[in-house]
C-alpha cells in the first residue's frame with residue numbers, strides 16, 4: 166500500500182492505511198525535536214527512550230507497523246510544542262501525558278510507569294500555580310485557552326515522516342479539490358473564509374489569489390515567505406520545522422488555483438533545521454506523488470524549491486524577496502511598483518504568501534470556509550499565532566482566536582510577569598509595530614483594533630516588558646535595527662532613521678534637549694511619508710507609540726537625566742545599601758573591574774569612579790539581601806574619589 | 812583550495828541567478844569569501860566581479876575576512892534585548908578580550924551579534940559554533956570558552 170498515489174480517491178485509502186498503522190502502536194513517546202528542546206538535550210532523551218524500549222524486546226522500527234505488525238511501544242520525534250522554556254518535552258500518546266524538563270536519567274522512570282504501572286511520573290508533570298499537577302498537555306494552563314489550527318500538528322506528529330501527516334488527514338484537502346473543485350471554486354472558499362495574510366499586512370488572501378488567477382502571463386509562481394525578519398519571533402520557524410507538509414500542501418493548493426508550475430520557499434538564513442526538514446518533506450511528498458509531476462495522477466505538475474536567505478531583513482518585503490531569489494541585491498522595487506501577482510519572480514505573475522497563510526489553507530478546504538469564519542471576529546477571522554516572549558512566566562508559541570484580549574494572553578495564558586515584576590508594556594509587530602501600556606490591555610487582538618491603538622498585528626512577535634525596561638531604550642533599539650537594515654535607496658528612510666537614532670542615543674546618554682521631542686515627531690512623519698517600502702513607512706512606529714504612551718519617561722531622561730527603569734548606563738549608578746549588605750562578598754568576587762571593596766561580613770562599597778555599570782553585582786547579590794540598588798540620576802563621581810584611586 | 816573551489820563551482824557555470832547559493836556554498840566550505848574565490852565565482856557564473864561584490868556585501872551573511880575557529884553569536888533580537896543581551900555581549904567582550912564584531916589575533920574566536928535565532932522563548936540566547944545555549948547566564952561564559960578548548 167505504501168506507494169505513489171495515482172488518483173485523488175487513493176488518498177483516502179492512504180490516510181486510513183497510515184492511521185491504522187500508527188494505531189497498531191499502543192504507546193508512543195513523542196520527543197520534541199524543535200530547536201529549543203534540542204538545545205536542552207532532547208535528542209539524547211530520544212535515543213535513551215529508544216534504547217530502553219528495544220531492551221524490553223520491542224522493535225522500535227516504525228516500518229513494522231506498516232507491515233501490519235503490532236507494537237507495545239515506540240518513540241518518535243515531533244516539532245516544537247511552543248513551550249520551549251519547559252523543554253525538553255516528551256508527550257506520551259494515547260493519553261497526551263505531558264512531561265517537562267526531561268533528562269536522560271528520567272527515562273527509566275518514564276518507561277516503567279507508563280508501560281508497567283499505567284501511571285505517571287509526577288515530578289516531571291507541569292506544576293500549576295496552585296501546586297497541583299497537569300497530566301495531559303491540554304490541561305496545562307498555557308495550552309487550555311488556545312485554539313490550535315496551524316500549530317495543531319506541531320508537537321503531535323513526526324515532521325520527518327509524511328505518513329504521519331497522511332494519518333491526520335494530510336493531503337486529503339488537495340485530493341478533495343482535485344476531485345470536486347475548479348480553481349475558481351477554491352479561490353471562492355479562501356475568499357469566503359475571510360483568511361487574511363499572516364505576514365503582517367493582513368491583506369485578504371482570497372483577493373490576492375484571484376489576482377494571481379487573473380494574471381495572464383506564464384509561467385506563474387507560488388512563493389512562500391519564510392524570511393521571518395521580526396527579531397524576536399519564531400512562529401514561521403516552528404511551522405516549517407514542526408509541520409512542513411502542511412505548508413507544502415497549502416502551496417500546492419494555491420498553485421492549482423492560480424495555475425502555477427513552480428514554487429519557492431524562502432527560508433531565513435538562521436534556520437538551518439527548517440531547511441533540513443523541508444528538504445526531507447519535499448523528497449517524501451514527491452515519492453508519494455503529492456508533489457512534482459503528475460500529482461495524484463491528475464496530470465497537474467508543481468515543483469517546490471528551497472531558497473535560503475542571506476541575512477537581510479528587507480528581503481522579507483515581497484519585491485525585494487523575489488529579486489533576492491533571482492540572485493540580486495534585495496532592494497524593494499521603487500517605481501513603477503507593479504503588483505507581485507502581475508510582475509513578480511522573473512517578472513512573472515507570482516503569488517506570495519506567508520508560511521502561516523499557506524498552512525491554514527488545507528484545514529479551511531477540509532472543514533469549510535464557514536468553520537474558519539466562525540472563529541475570531543467579523544473582520545479578522547480565524548486564529549492568530551504569537552511568539553509570547555520577554556518578561557513573561559510562560560514564554561512560547563501560542564495560537565488564539567482573533568478577538569481575544571491582550572490581558573487574557575498575558576495573564577491567563579502567559580501567567581503574568583515573573584519574579585513579582587510589574588507589567589509595563591507589550592510590543593507587537595516588531596520593528597514596524599508599537600508598545601502598548603497597561604491601560605490598553607483590554608484591546609482585542611485583531612488587525613483593526615491594534616492599528617487603532619497605534620501598534621500593528623504584525624506577523625506574531627509579542628514581547629512583554631516589565632517595569633525594569635526603559636521605553637526610550639526600546640525605541641532606540643528598534644531604530645538601531647531599522648537604520649542598519651534600511652536598504653538605503655530612499656533618502657528619508659536612510660537618513661531619517663539615522664537621525665532618529667542619533668537623537669534617541671543622545672536622550673539615552675543624558676544629552677537630550679528640550680526640542681528633541683518635537684523633532685522626533687516631525688522626523689517620524691517625514692520618514693513615513695518619503696519611503697517606498699514598509700520598512701521605512703513604519704520605522705518610526707516604535708518611536709511614536711512610546712512617545713504617545715510613555716512620554717514622561719522621555720521627559721525624565723531629558724530634563725532630570727534620569728532613567729526611571731534603570732537601564733540607560735550613562736544615567737545610572739549602582740550602590741550598596743549599608744543596612745542590607747551582609748558582606749557575603751559575592752558581588753566583589755564577580756565585579757569584572759574590581760570596583761567593590763569590603764571585608765567578609767562587613768559592609769561593601771562600590772567605587773563609582775571604577776564602576777562600569779555592568780549590573781553584575783545587582784544580579785549576584787542574593788535575593789534575600791537585595792543590597793545592591795540601581796539609582797538614577799547618576800551619582801556624580803567626586804574628584805576626591807578619583808584621587809584616591811590614582 | 813583551488814581544486815575544491817572548482818569542484819563547488821562546476822555545476823554553476825553560466826548560472827547568474829544562482830549567485831547567492833554559490834556564495835553560500837563557497838563560504839560554507841572556506842569559512843569566508845577571499846578575493847580569489849570572489850574572482851572565481853565571477854568567472855564561473857558570468858556575473859561581473861563588481862556585481863558579485865555588490866550582491867555579497869548587501870547581505871549580512873557573507874564575510875570577506877578570515878574568521879575565528881570558534882564563532883560566538885549573541886542574539887540581540889527583541890526578546891533577548893529585553894532580557895539583557897547587551898550585558899551578555901559586554902561580558903563576552905571582557906572574557907575574550909575582543910570587541911563585538913571582531914576576531915581575535917590568534918584566530919581562535921570571532922564574536923558577533925545575530926538578530927534572533929528563533930529560540931526567543933529561551934532568551935537570552937547565545938549560539939556557539941551552531942550550538943544554541945538558552946537562558947544564558949554570563950557567569951557560565953568561562954565554562955563555555957573552556958569547553959571549546961577540548
Ligand SMILES: Cc1cc2nc3c(=O)[nH]c(=O)nc-3n(C[C@H](O)[C@H](O)[C@H](O)COP(=O)(O)O)c2cc1C
Nearest residue numbers: 362363364390393394481482483518519522699700
Ligand atoms: C521590510 C519588510 C519586511 C517584511 N518581512 C516579512 C517576513 O519576514 N515575512 C512575511 O511573511 N512577510 C514579510 N513582509 C510582508 C511581505 O511584504 C508580504 O506582504 C507578505 O509576505 C505577504 O504574505 P501574506 O499576504 O500571506 O501576509 C515584510 C514587509 C516589509 C516591508
Ligand code: SF4
Nearest residue numbers: 654655658696698701
Ligand atoms: S523605505 Fe527604506 S528599506 Fe524600503 S526601499 Fe526605501 S530605503 Fe529601502
Ligand code: SF4
Nearest residue numbers: 756776777779780782
Ligand atoms: S555594576 Fe558592575 S562594575 Fe559596577 S560595581 Fe557592580 S559589578 Fe562592578
Ligand code: SF4
Nearest residue numbers: 746747749750752786
Ligand atoms: S552581594 Fe550583596 S550582601 Fe553580598 S557583599 Fe555584595 S552587596 Fe553585600
Ligand code: FES
Nearest residue numbers: 199202245246249
Ligand atoms: S522546541 Fe520543544 S517546545 Fe519548542
Ligand code: FES
Nearest residue numbers: 886888891928931
Ligand atoms: S530574540 Fe533572541 S532568539 Fe529570538
